[in-house]
Amino acid sequence: MTEPTYPASVTLDPAWTPETVAVQAGRPARVPGAPMNAPVTLSSTYVQSASVEYGRDGNAGWGALEAALGALDGGHAVTFSSGLAAATAIADLVPTGGTVVLSTVTYFGVRVIFERLQAHGRLHLRMVAPDDTAAVLAAADGADMVWVESIANPLIVVSDVPAIAAGARERGALTVVDSTFATPLRQRPLELGADVVMHSATKFIGGHSDLLLGAAVCRDPAHAATLTVHRHDHGALPGGLEAFLALRGLRTLAVRLDRSEASAGELARRLTAHPGVSRVHYPGLPGDPQHERASRVLRDGVGSMLSFEVAGTVEQTEAFLARLRLVTNGTSLGGVESLIERRARYAGDASIVGPTLCRLSVGIENVEDLWADLHEALRGALG
Numbered sequence: 182m183t184e185p186t187y188p189a190s191v192t193l194d195p196a197w198t199p200e201t202v203a204v205q206a207g208r209p210a211r212v213p214g215a216p217m218n219a220p221v222t223l224s225s226t227y228v229q230s231a232s233v234e235y236g237r238d239g240n241a242g243w244g245a246l247e248a249a250l251g252a253l254d255g256g257h258a259v260t261f262s263s264g265l266a267a268a269t270a271i272a273d274l275v276p277t278g279g280t281v282v283l284s285t286v287t288y289f290g291v292r293v294i295f296e297r298l299q300a301h302g303r304l305h306l307r308m309v310a311p312d313d314t315a316a317v318l319a320a321a322d323g324a325d326m327v328w329v330e331s332i333a334n335p336l337i338v339v340s341d342v343p344a345i346a347a348g349a350r351e352r353g354a355l356t357v358v359d360s361t362f363a364t365p366l367r368q369r370p371l372e373l374g375a376d377v378v379m380h381s382a383t384k385f386i387g388g389h390s391d392l393l394l395g396a397a398v399c400r401d402p403a404h405a406a407t408l409t410v411h412r413h414d415h416g417a418l419p420g421g422l423e424a425f426l427a428l429r430g431l432r433t434l435a436v437r438l439d440r441s442e443a444s445a446g447e448l449a450r451r452l453t454a455h456p457g458v459s460r461v462h463y464p465g466l467p468g469d470p471q472h473e474r475a476s477r478v479l480r481d482g483v484g485s486m487l488s489f490e491v492a493g494t495v496e497q498t499e500a501f502l503a504r505l506r507l508v509t510n511g512t513s514l515g516g517v518e519s520l521i522e523r524r525a526r527y528a529g530d531a532s533i534v535g536p537t538l539c540r541l542s543v544g545i546e547n548v549e550d551l552w553a554d555l556h557e558a559l560r561g562a563l564g
């Protein structure tokens with residue numbers, strides 16, 4: 182029997198919604214004998230050829246995932262071994278001696294990358310509050326890149342991506358949006374004028390806390406080509422198995438996100454009324470300072486990340502976390518299981534969050550079970 186041959190990619194209907202694209206994109210074309218899923222290629226080397234020779238040159242599994250992420254965000258996707266590897270490669274788009282406007286509320290790992298580049302004299306940084314659009318644009322004068330998060334970690338601050346991207350473009354600067362918290366289902370920054378979207382697919386896209394993977398999706402194919410060269414030369418490559426798992430995770434993103442987001446909204450409402458909580462940061466709440474902007478720049482929802490401040494001491498907050506039996510006290514986010522942590526335990530976040538701020542990544546467990554756990558632990562720790 183001979184192996185069936187089939188075209189590499191299924192044809193997507195431009196009328197399909199993102200939820201459908203997430204399920205269909207990156208599959209082999211639907212012809213008799215074709216598999217439903219792109220095969221997993223686990224090989225570090227290939228029979229010598231003019232294109233792929235070695236594992237750093239490419240992998241069929243990356244191609245399928247990149248086709249799907251590119252279709253969702255409307256650009257050219259390049260995948261990496263982690264979100265931070267993608268961020269490192271994107272920083273390469275800044276010319277030597279150039280200037281980057283960086284949001285003060287940025288995942289601290291990304292901030293460390295840029296601070297180190299600045300310390301080495303590679304570029305200059307201007308730090309600005311992401312919710313002050315006028316300040317972001319003032320800082321963008323003469324800059325080469327503006328970097329914001331669509332929904333920023335860990336304070337859940339929403340940036341006005343359309344206004345920032347338009348203003349940055351007028352000033353000749355690229356806009357990069359880390360859309361890890363929003364995912365392509367809650368914001369598509371390229372459609373809003375941004376130049377590059379970054380995802381830590383480790384989080385919601387993978388969705389099961391079982392892989393690390395990053396992606397950059399570029400409006401300009403020349404940027405994608407630069408990033409591809411960076412990946413090849415620096416070696417921050419996604420594993421073939423991780424690429425498969427990330428694509429499998431993407432298939433269920435819509436249902437996971439709908440469910441966890443509905444629970445996040447409910448938990449945010451209940452936490453707001455809880456005597457053990459002094460403040461909730463969740464743009465889905467009508468009273469949240471981010472609410473109006475979030476309804477304008479995000480679509481179909483505001484995601485399932487929320488933060489809240491425990492009305493007590495650091496010791497009481499740690500006691501609350503220790504009492505939780507369902508929600509896990511651990512770092513990371515975007516998985517099917519709920520995770521919580523006190524962010525000020527990281528030096529990188531201690532300067533921007535209050536000492537008792539807990540960041541909660543709401544999973545897909547039953548919301549009443551989640552609430553019972555949070556409520557009991559708060560009551561036990563605070564009396």
Ligand SMILES: Cc1ncc(COP(=O)(O)O)c(C=O)c1O
Nearest residue numbers: 263264265288334361381383394
């Ligand atoms: C918003 C954001 N961007 C980037 C990253 C880094 O991604 P990775 O852990 O895949 O390197 C993280 C990790 O927590 C994150 O929360």
